[in-house]
Amino acid sequence: MAIEARLIHGDCTEELKKIEENSIDLIVTSPPYADQRKNSYGGINPDRYVDWFLPISEELLRVLKPTGSFILNIKEKVVNGERHTYVIELILEMRKQGWLWTEEFIWHKKNSYPGKWPNRFRDSWERLLQFNKNKKFKMFQETVMVPRGDWAKNRLSNLSEKDRIRDESKAGSGFGKNVSNWLNREKVYPTNVLHMATQCNNKNHSAAFPESLPEWFIKLFTKEGDWVLDPFMGAGTTIKVAQRMMRNSIGIEIQEKYFKMVEKNIKSKQFHLFEKTVTYAVNQT
Amino acid sequence: MAIEARLIHGDCTEELKKIEENSIDLIVTSPPYADQRKNSYGGINPDRYVDWFLPISEELLRVLKPTGSFILNIKEKVVNGERHTYVIELILEMRKQGWLWTEEFIWHKKNSYPGKWPNRFRDSWERLLQFNKNKKFKMFQETVMVPRGDWAKNRLSNLSEKDRIRDESKAGSGFGKNVSNWLNREKVYPTNVLHMATQCNNKNHSAAFPESLPEWFIKLFTKEGDWVLDPFMGAGTTIKVAQRMMRNSIGIEIQEKYFKMVEKNIKSKQFHLFEKTVTYAVNQT
DNA sequence: AGCTCTTATGAATCATTGA
DNA sequence: GTCAATGATTCATAAGAGC
Numbered sequence: 001m002a003i004e005a006r007l008i009h010g011d012c013t014e015e016l017k018k019i020e021e022n023s024i025d026l027i028v029t030s031p032p033y034a035d036q037r038k039n040s041y042g043g044i045n046p047d048r049y050v051d052w053f054l055p056i057s058e059e060l061l062r063v064l065k066p067t068g069s070f071i072l073n074i075k076e077k078v079v080n081g082e083r084h085t086y087v088i089e090l091i092l093e094m095r096k097q098g099w100l101w102t103e104e105f106i107w108h109k110k111n112s113y114p115g116k117w118p119n120r121f122r123d124s125w126e127r128l129l130q131f132n133k134n135k136k137f138k139m140f141q142e143t144v145m146v147p148r149g150d151w152a153k154n155r156l157s158n159l160s161e162k163d164r165i166r167d168e169s170k171a172g173s174g175f176g177k178n179v180s181n182w183l184n185r186e187k188v189y190p191t192n193v194l195h196m197a198t199q200c201n202n203k204n205h206s207a208a209f210p211e212s213l214p215e216w217f218i219k220l221f222t223k224e225g226d227w228v229l230d231p232f233m234g235a236g237t238t239i240k241v242a243q244r245m246m247r248n249s250i251g252i253e254i255q256e257k258y259f260k261m262v263e264k265n266i267k268s269k270q271f272h273l274f275e276k277t278v279t280y281a282v283n284q285t
Numbered sequence: 286m287a288i289e290a291r292l293i294h295g296d297c298t299e300e301l302k303k304i305e306e307n308s309i310d311l312i313v314t315s316p317p318y319a320d321q322r323k324n325s326y327g328g329i330n331p332d333r334y335v336d337w338f339l340p341i342s343e344e345l346l347r348v349l350k351p352t353g354s355f356i357l358n359i360k361e362k363v364v365n366g367e368r369h370t371y372v373i374e375l376i377l378e379m380r381k382q383g384w385l386w387t388e389e390f391i392w393h394k395k396n397s398y399p400g401k402w403p404n405r406f407r408d409s410w411e412r413l414l415q416f417n418k419n420k421k422f423k424m425f426q427e428t429v430m431v432p433r434g435d436w437a438k439n440r441l442s443n444l445s446e447k448d449r450i451r452d453e454s455k456a457g458s459g460f461g462k463n464v465s466n467w468l469n470r471e472k473v474y475p476t477n478v479l480h481m482a483t484q485c486n487n488k489n490h491s492a493a494f495p496e497s498l499p500e501w502f503i504k505l506f507t508k509e510g511d512w513v514l515d516p517f518m519g520a521g522t523t524i525k526v527a528q529r530m531m532r533n534s535i536g537i538e539i540q541e542k543y544f545k546m547v548e549k550n551i552k553s554k555q556f557h558l559f560e561k562t563v564t565y566a567v568n569q570t
Numbered sequence: 571a572g573c574t575c576t577t578a579t580g581a582a583t584c585a586t587t588g589a
Numbered sequence: 590g591t592c593a594a595t596g597a598t599t600c601a602t603a604a605g606a607g608c
Contacts, residue, residue, distance in 0.1 A: 081420040082385050088373035100367050106391055106410050108478055116474060119424055124476035125391050135366040139404055149601060188600065189401060191409035193393055318581050363583065398582045399599030407600080408582065482602055483580060494581090 003225075004248045005239055005266050009259040012231035012252040016059035019250065024063045025138070025226035026247075028214045028238050030073040031056075034086060046079055049086040050093055056231065057094050063229065067138045069221045070099070073107065073213070075126040081119065087127065094131060102137075103130040106193045107213065128194070128213075143219040145187035214238040218245055236262030243269065288510075289533045290524055290551050294544040297516035297537040301344035304535065309348045310423065310511035311532075313499045313523050315358035316341075319371060331364055334371040335378055341516065342379050348514065352423045354506045355384070358392065358498070360411040366404065372412065379416060387422075388415040388477060392498065396482045413479070413498075428504040430472040499523040500530065507532055521547030 008015050031053065034046040044052050060070060076087045091101055105128035112124035196212050214237060218228060224246040230238035233251035235258060242249035243266065253259045293300050316338065319331040329337050345355055361372045376386055390413035397409035481495045499522060503513060509531040515523035518536035520543060527534035528551065538544040 082387060083389060085377060085380065085386070088376060091373060092370060095370065101370070102367060103405055104368060106393070106478075108391070108393065112476055118426075119420075119422065120388055120477070121426070121474055122476045124478050135404075137404065141401075141403075141406070189406055191397055191407045192405070193391075193409050315581080358581095360581075362581090366584095394580095394601095396580075396601035396603090398580055399601085400582055400584085401598050402583055403585095405583075411581085 003243065003246055005243045006248075006250045007233070007239070007259065007263055007266060008250065008252045009254075009256065010252065011254050013055055013059075015252045016056065016063060016231060019059075019063045019229075021062045022065050023227060024229045024250070025065055025068045026218060026221045027060055027064060027068070027070040027229045027231070028073075028217050029071075029230045029232045030209055030234070031232045033075065034077050034084065046077055046084045046086050050090050053090060054093055054097070057090075057099065058097055060229075060231065061097055061099060061133065064133055066133050067136070068133065069102075069137055069139075069217075070131040071105075071217050071221075072129040072131065073126060073209070074129065075123070078120070091129065098133070099131040100133070100135065101129065102132045103192060104128070105130065108193055108195050109198050110195060111197045128217075138221060140220060140223070141189055144190055144216055146190050148186060148188040209234070209237045211237055211241050214241045215245065218242060218247060222247055233262060234258055236265060240265065240269075288528060288531055290528045291533075291535045292518070292524070292544065292548055292551065293535065293537045294539075294541065295537065296539050298341055298344070300537045301341065301348060301516060304344075304348045304514075306347045307350050308512060309514045309535070310350055310353045311503060311506045312345055312349060312353070312355040312514045312516070313358075313502050314356070314515045314517045315494055315519070316517045318360065319362050319369065331362055331369045331371050335375050338375060339378055339382070342375075342384065343382055345514075345516065346383055346418065349418055351419050352421065353418065354387075354422055354424075354502075355416040356390075356502050356506075357414040357416065358411060358494070359414065360408070363405070376414065383418070384416040385418070385420065386414065387417045389413070390415065391478045393478055393480050394483050395480060413502075423506060425505060425508070426474055429475055429501055431475050432472055494519070494522045496522055496526050499526045503527060503530055503532060518547060519543055521550060525550065 032044065034044050034049045064070060074087055074090075076084045078084070095101055107126045107128050109124050109126065112122050115122060194213070194216065196210050196216075198210060214228075214230075218241060222228060226247050228238065228242040228247045228249045229251075230249070231252045233239060233253040236251060236253075239249045239251040239262065251262065253262065317329065319329050319334045349355060359372055359375075361369045363369070380386055392411045392413050394409050394411065397407045400407060479498070479501065481497050483495060499513075499515075503526060507513060511532050513523065513527040513532045513534045514536075515534070516537045518524060518538040521536060521538075524534045524536040524547065536547065538547065
């Protein structure tokens with residue numbers, strides 16, 4: 001299998017138009033926050049954030065496969081003592097474009113930025129908004145199962161009376177097939193709250209986007225050989241993870257500094273793979 | 286100090302109008318969710334939720350002191366595979382009424398409802414929206430400081446439990462060291478993510494609103510003798526906690542069943558206190 | 571007291587059935 | 590056809606029992 005990592009240097013508003021429609025399985029991105037990263041996108045004013053993003057989400061809707069998902073990592077800034085409303089306005093406007101707002105995951109940042117303010121506490125969570133084109137989409141839930149809690153260890157060998165009753169009521173003919181499934185299970189499905197620490201391997205890029213975040217969604221929504229897109233590549237975390245996980249990827253970045261950095265990173269990775277005589281190729285276009 | 290717990294049987298849309306303006310220090314409430322509790326509020330349709338709530342939030346804005354806070358516990362329902370938008374629409378509309386959307390806390394429910402679905406995971410968080418009338422409001426951050434370290438694990442529930450025991454045991458003196466003094470350890474400020482398990486002490490009421498939730502906000506936003514309001518009293522958790530913490534309170538409930546239950550609960554509590562010859566009075570009007 | 575073990579169930583969601 | 594009711598799924602916690 002030939003795995004491709006296509007890096008594009010340019011403004012995603014324009015570059016997205018060159019991507020084929022219905023070709024992407026998963027979009028994972030963390031766009032520049034309002035008034036942040038002023039060098040890259042001119043410091044988007046919170047009041048103009050929605051208008052700035054809508055042409056981009058329009059293109060994202062076009063390139064995403066009908067069965068694909070779009071994960072948008074975003075959090076509203078505090079402006080004048082208030083949480084700004086551009087994120088929730090964006091949700092409403094994206095729905096008008098045709099997006100379905102399927103779910104909102106919470107990324108709980110355990111090691112959130114320290115600080116003290118007179119009227120608020122440290123902000124230790126961000127939104128991970130899931131959008132889809134259709135009600136039916138690809139989802140591989142079993143790939144992200146987690147070890148179950150401690151209580152199970154004690155409980156596995158001793159089914160409670162209530163569990164027995166519940167089971168017999170639904171599997172009247174015999175001793176529950178469901179129970180036997182349950183007994184051997186050591187992993188459970190996660191919830192919609194993700195616990196991940198921030199991390200910043202790259203001091204040249206401020207975004208503390210941990211690899212585990214795109215990894216989780218790539219596992220959940222794609223298979224090997226699928227296409228992953230990050231229109232705001234930044235330090236290239238999503239692309240790097242996609243490549244490691246044998247997914248094709250497209251990364252777009254407007255700032256030359258970050259683009260060069262990722263380019264170099266991906267290249268050296270490619271060499272590394274060839275040295276090990278890996279059977280698949282990582283190409284950079 | 287005479288602490289009052291005023292219980293009102295009626296529709297809060299009407300009853301709120303009888304409350305004096307600028308008289309409440311803190312509003313903590315968990316309104317009926319859309320399409321839930323059909324018996325009590327006629328099962329508000331998600332599409333009509335905002336229109337239903339706005340007259341109420343208008344009155345809440347009137348009765349709240351300029352320095353007070355309003356904590357709204359709410360979560361959007363899944364409708365037709367999508368998260369419904371009534372909550373974020375409500376935020377936008379309440380801002381038009383004059384409310385400031387100061388912060389959004391996350392209540393992480395560790396023991397969320399089980400279940401498995403093809404396209405989503407278990408929902409284990411709810412919104413705790415903080416609204417204010419002014420940029421400047423009362424906030425006593427030091428009252429909710431937590432020991433450094435295992436905050437996320439179980440500290441809060443342990444604290445609240447011990448706090449409760451302590452409160453009741455020291456009732457005779459009327460005063461006592463608060464929790465922060467009692468813990469002579471290094472303490473840190475919490476974040477805007479609260480970890481609390483759901484609980485249901487009262488089998489007659491379905492709302493799994495843990496006592497530690499209103500307790501945390503009452504500590505954070507009020508002092509003894511202040512006024513706490515819950516326009517959707519339900520099983521009376523907020524009122525009960527306010528009373529225990531020596532705050533005056535007003536609770537409004539439309540359903541006779543719940544109202545009677547709380548009335549009885551508060552009454553017996555009152556008797557209990559008098560038997561111990563407590564120096565303060567708990568009155569029920 | 572402090573353990574361990576037992577038991578019940580919760581603001582859920584989806585697919586199916588029935589009126 | 591729509592809309593409402595029912596069944597199936599499932600895990601972390603508290604409260605209680607037992608030692």
